[in-house]
Amino acid sequence: MLNTSPILEFKSSTFFSPILILYTNDLVAIEHTLHEKINLAPDFFKDSPLIIDLRELNKLNLDLDFAQITQLLKRIGFFPVGIRGGNEQQNKQARALSLPIDTVRELGNPIIIGEAQKQESIQQPPAQPEVAIVKESVQPAAIPPVPAASVLVTQPIRSGQRIYSSGDLIILSQVSAGAEIMAEGNIHVYNTLRGRALAGVHGNTAARIFCFDLQAELISIAGDYKTSEDLNKQTYNNPVQVYLQNHALIIKEIA
Amino acid sequence: MARIIVVTSGKGGVGKTTTSAAIAMGLAKKGHKTAVIDFDVGLRNLDLILGCERRVVYDFINVINGEASLNQALIRDKNCNLLYILPASQTRDKDALTHEGVGKVLDELSKDFQYIVCDSPAGIEKGANLALYFADDAFVVTNPEISSVRDSDRMLGILSSKSRRAERNEEPIKEYLLLTRYDADRVRLGEMLSLEDVQEILSLELLGIIPESKSVLSASNAGIPVILDEKSEAGQAYADVVARYLGETLPHRFIDGKQGFLRRLFGGRK
Numbered sequence: 001m002l003n004t005s006p007i008l009e010f011k012s013s014t015f016f017s018p019i020l021i022l023y024t025n026d027l028v029a030i031e032h033t034l035h036e037k038i039n040l041a042p043d044f045f046k047d048s049p050l051i052i053d054l055r056e057l058n059k060l061n062l063d064l065d066f067a068q069i070t071q072l073l074k075r076i077g078f079f080p081v082g083i084r085g086g087n088e089q090q091n092k093q094a095r096a097l098s099l100p101i102d103t104v105r106e107l108g109n110p111i112i113i114g115e116a117q118k119q120e121s122i123q124q125p126p127a128q129p130e131v132a133i134v135k136e137s138v139q140p141a142a143i144p145p146v147p148a149a150s151v152l153v154t155q156p157i158r159s160g161q162r163i164y165s166s167g168d169l170i171i172l173s174q175v176s177a178g179a180e181i182m183a184e185g186n187i188h189v190y191n192t193l194r195g196r197a198l199a200g201v202h203g204n205t206a207a208r209i210f211c212f213d214l215q216a217e218l219i220s221i222a223g224d225y226k227t228s229e230d231l232n233k234q235t236y237n238n239p240v241q242v243y244l245q246n247h248a249l250i251i252k253e254i255a
Numbered sequence: 256m257a258r259i260i261v262v263t264s265g266k267g268g269v270g271k272t273t274t275s276a277a278i279a280m281g282l283a284k285k286g287h288k289t290a291v292i293d294f295d296v297g298l299r300n301l302d303l304i305l306g307c308e309r310r311v312v313y314d315f316i317n318v319i320n321g322e323a324s325l326n327q328a329l330i331r332d333k334n335c336n337l338l339y340i341l342p343a344s345q346t347r348d349k350d351a352l353t354h355e356g357v358g359k360v361l362d363e364l365s366k367d368f369q370y371i372v373c374d375s376p377a378g379i380e381k382g383a384n385l386a387l388y389f390a391d392d393a394f395v396v397t398n399p400e401i402s403s404v405r406d407s408d409r410m411l412g413i414l415s416s417k418s419r420r421a422e423r424n425e426e427p428i429k430e431y432l433l434l435t436r437y438d439a440d441r442v443r444l445g446e447m448l449s450l451e452d453v454q455e456i457l458s459l460e461l462l463g464i465i466p467e468s469k470s471v472l473s474a475s476n477a478g479i480p481v482i483l484d485e486k487s488e489a490g491q492a493y494a495d496v497v498a499r500y501l502g503e504t505l506p507h508r509f510i511d512g513k514q515g516f517l518r519r520l521f522g523g524r525k
Contacts, residue, residue, distance in 0.1 A: 156458060158412030159405055176408045176456060194456075 017081060018045075020073075021053040025062040027072060034076055050078040055085030066093035148184065157181060157195065169199075177217055186210065198225075200244075209242040214251065224249060257290075257365040260372050261390035261428075263414075265406030267377030269398045270435035273471055274493070275374035276304045276480040278394070281497030283338035284482075287369040290329065292341040292360075294386040295376035296352060299343035305332060306478025307340055316344040319356030325363050334483060339368075349382045357385050379413055388419050392429045392500075395459060398436045399448040404456055411457065432459035433496065438467045439512025450510060463496035465489050466509040 022030065038045045050073060057064055070080050082100045083090065091101045148167035157163060157171060159178030169183035172190050179195035181187060187199045189211035200207030200222035207221050214235050217228050221244040232251070239254040262275045272293075279291035292315060293301035302308040307330045313323035318341070325341075332338040341360075344351065364371050375386035387393065393414050397407040411430060415421055418428050434453060441447035450464065470487030474480060482497070484490040488509055495505050 155415070158415070159408040161412045161416075174456075174458070178405060178409065179412075192455075 017049045017051050019051045019053050021056055022064070023056050025057060025064045027068060030069070031072055031076070038076070046077065048078055049081040052080055052083045053085050054083060054090055058085060058087050064090065066090055067097065070097055070099070150185070151183075159195075183207070205244050210254070212239045213237050214240050214242070219249065221249060257368045257371050258392065259361060259390045260370060260392045260394060261375055261387045262372060262394045262396060263375040263383060263387055263410055264377065264396040264403070265379060265410035266398070266403040269396045269403050270465065271377070271396050272301055272304050272374055273475065273481060274394060274396050274433060274435065275301060275372050277482040277490070277493035278497060279370070279372040280332070280335060280338055280480040281482050281494060282370045283332070283335045285497065285501065286337065288337045288367060289370040289372065290339045290341060290364050290368045291372040291374060293343035293374050294352070294382050295374065296343045296347060296349040296382060297345065298376065299345050301374050302340060302342040303478065304475050305340055305480060307332065308478070311342045314342045314344040315360070316347045316351045318360055319351065319353065325360065334479065349380070352381060352385050354385065354388065358389060361389050379409065384413070384417055387414055387417070387428070390418060390428050392431065394431050394433050394462060395457070396433045396435055397453060397457065399434060399442070399453055401448070404448065404453055408456060430459050431462035432457060433462050433465065435465040436467045437464045437509065439510065443512070461507070462499055463492055464507050464510050465492045466512070
């Protein structure tokens with residue numbers, strides 16, 4: 001018998017969720033701190049899915065009653081959707097509560113500025129030692145965006161250097177061939193771009209690349225890319241913006 | 256305190272050793288006590304270019320390892336008694352170079368010398384990194400040719416992040432461009448990158464343009480730094496470079512190449 005309409009479909013997609021890293025098993029302190037954090041940006045956390053990261057707790061060998069923490073989180077208004085870094089017992093408890101384990105795979109590259117392998121963690125330093133909430137990139141359409149810090153660079157980016165921003169990246173000098181600039185948000189190069197520029201690296205398809213002179217080796221937005229070969233040389237020396245439309249990179253002159 | 260100059264490039268064969276020898280001799284001739292050090296362990300050639308290869312007893316590695324004193328290893332140049340050469344080892348490998356060792360030698364030299372020129376090996380590995388680590392000034396030697404420009408660009412990135420000044424957040428190394436093997440005729444024909452093309456990518460302070468010159472080979476064969484050949488254009492260009500480095504303002508003489516008599520007469524420049 002011919003199947004004219006499909007019953008269901010699996011699609012690969014990127015999904016954004018805050019990760020809650022716990023440093024203590026003191027439920028009272030956790031609840032208190034969570035309330036404080038939520039009050040800073042209530043809309044951000046409204047109906048928010050949450051992945052619970054237990055690595056720090058397990059490093060300190062602190063026991064956590066899993067059922068209790070999930071109840072607490074639900075009470076506050078979160079939707080726990082998974083755990084990671086749990087030990088065997090915690091994983092068992094999670095399964096019992098229908099929570100997937102180790103669902104989150106690390107995305108993105110470590111931030112490398114220049115040559116020094118200074119690994120700036122993508123996580124924010126916790127304000128208090130008990131609870132840390134990691135802000136992942138958020139799709140602007142669904143939730144009001146919480147802007148991550150922009151990175152501003154005034155010196156030329158030399159060949160071989162890499163710059164990463166978890167927000168927007170603004171560069172005032174030229175970017176040499178052989179250099180790589182990456183941002184989770186938009187990229188602005190107010191000069192000649194000769195290297196590789198990757199915007200929206202965590203999947204933000206609304207990210208754009210703006211530059212005064214597009215001579216890039218490679219441009220990419222959320223994974224869709226074009227190499228220098230595909231770039232029309234007529235765009236050289238003209239201010240342009242690059243954005244994504246249906247998985248195609250559109251290059252348009254900025255009037 | 257001595258001023259430490261690194262002559263570096265990234266790319267090999269662009270004229271670092273020729274430049275190191277010429278600059279060091281130029282500074283010494285102007286009355287400054289100068290030491291020039293070969294950092295190319297295992298592939299030493301500074302001693303050949305300066306004509307002292309038959310007087311090498313001890314080398315840089317010997318001094319670092321404490322097997323000889325600095326005074327025993329330094330070779331005084333026969334053409335100028337203010338110039339001293341510290342040759343590299345030919346038999347050891349570059350792992351014998353250490354940060355502390357190099358630092359100590361430079362500190363000791365700084366007591367007596369006014370300029371220390373570090374002749375870097377090609378590449379971006381240990382030898383090159385150590386040559387630039389302690390530098391105050393960098394002469395980035397570049398040929399007007401795309402791979403040399405790309406490698407110099409890479410080296411600039413390394414200079415701004417791997418030097419001691421960068422690590423300590425001090426004032427950064429002062430970077431200068433030295434455009435070598437420049438052929439004005441080929442530039443005019445569009446066959447060779449022009450100064451503007453190179454500067455579009457590197458954007459450095461131009462210290463000098465050294466024209467392509469047969470005298471460079473003759474000088475290295477004779478073991479005399481080309482700056483002492485006053486008839487050669489390359490030699491004159493290096494002399495200009497030293498003067499400019501020391502603060503004089505001089506026009507760049509060799510950027511337009513040879514001007515025929517008739518051309519000069521009728522004023523045509525291009």
